[in-house]
Amino acid sequence: MRKKAIVFDIQRASLHDGPGIRTTIFLKGCPLDCLWCHNPESLGKKRQLSFNIEKCTNCGDCAKVCENEVHSFINGKHLINYNACDFSGKCIDACNFNALKIIGSEMSVDELMLEIMSDLDYYATSGGGMTLSGGEPLSQFSFSMELLKQCKEMGIHTCVETSGFVSIKHFKEILGYLDMLLFDYKVTGASAHKKFTGVSNETILKNLDAAYLYGVPIILRCPVIPGINDSEIHFNAIAALDKKYPNLHSIEILPYHTMGNSKRISIGVEETLEHLKTVPPEITANWIELLRSMGCNKAKMG
Ligand code: SF4
Ligand code: SF4
Structure with a gap:
């Protein structure tokens, strides 16, 4: 069976998703719904129409070609019925201002391997490899497993x-197919975790434990x-994890940024x-200084 998944981005020459120069594959679909998500286009498993209002001139050419009446104009405002889109791509071809695009394309493991293999020289000289991201890549377990297996067979790091929110099994x-894990630690406390991410942290913490005991190098992100989580309780919990897991590779602090807001608007979702x-x-x-004062010397800017 040729497994396929919806890929919403492939980043070449990535320097922030693990060691060396990497090719990062972003799969669509995530069971969490973090309030601050900076990749809101990754949440849904299906493809999505994206509209950049800054580029739109209201010329109306998209509405002329769309058979599903996705585009309409009321009082000079371009309205979009996102749910009616069937991803024909006709409006994208008709738009001369690059204001529309479809996020996500279906790709097989073999197709992704061709992309990954084309950067083998970079991996060899930099100690890099392939990073699987998303969305939550492990929510598409069999696809991710197959991709990781093929990378390992080719000797690729x-x-x-991951958010860690995947069945323990x-x-x-x-x-066994991972050389490194970039594991998110988002919110401290079960009810707060549920409130801000939409899911419990119970399985997540068990999986972090399992990965550590297995011996996979872990970067805690x-x-x-x-x-939301810039509290002393949360920083103390991060420092406690550093003590509990002394062989963590590093702890990256990722400060909030607003990049997700415009993406949310472009896919018809309210800003959060x-x-x-x-x-x-x-x-x-x-x-970071506060964390270090708590004894967490691995904390650094992510
Ligand atoms: S074709 Fe492009 S520029 Fe013209 S109205 Fe549609 S989205 Fe806007
Ligand atoms: S992709 Fe096709 S269905 Fe979707 S809005 Fe454009 S023309 Fe309409």
Whole structure:
């Protein structure tokens, strides 16, 4: 069976998703719904129409070619019925201003391997490899497993960036195909985790434990969002994880930024944290200093 998944981005020469120069594959679909998500286009498993209002001139050419009446204009405002789109791509071809695109394309493991293999020289000279991200890549377990297996067969270093929200059985099965894990630690406390991400952290913490005991090098990735998890309780919990898991590779602090807002609007979803601004570097430096004062010397800017 040729497994396929919806891929919403492939980033070549990535320097921030594990060691060396990497090719990062982003799969669509995530069971979490974090308020601050900076890749809101990754949440749904299906393809999506995206509209950039800044580029639109209201010329109306898209409406002329769309058979599903997705585009309409009322009082000079371009309205979009996202749910009616069948992804024919006709409006995208008709738009001369690059204001429309379809997010996500179906790709097989073989097709992705061709992309990954074309960067073999970079991996060899830099100690890089392939990183699987999303969305939550492990929610498409069999596809991710197959891709990781093929990478390992080709001797390619593998990383997975995960929320850890996947069945313990599947998670344990995948550990043997990983050279590194980029594991998110988002919110401290079961009810707060559920409130801000939509899911419980119970399985996530068990999976973190399993990965550590298995011996996969782990980079703990901690998004810090003002007013949500920039509390002493949360920083203490991060420091406690560092003590509990002394062989963690590193702990990356990822400050909130507003990049997700425009993406949300472009796919017809309401902004969730529109009052928040991108966190300046000096605030992030303060958080890291606080963590270090708690004995967490692995904390660094992500
Ligand atoms: S064709 Fe492009 S520029 Fe013209 S109205 Fe449609 S989205 Fe806007
Ligand atoms: S992709 Fe096709 S169905 Fe969707 S809005 Fe454009 S023309 Fe209409």
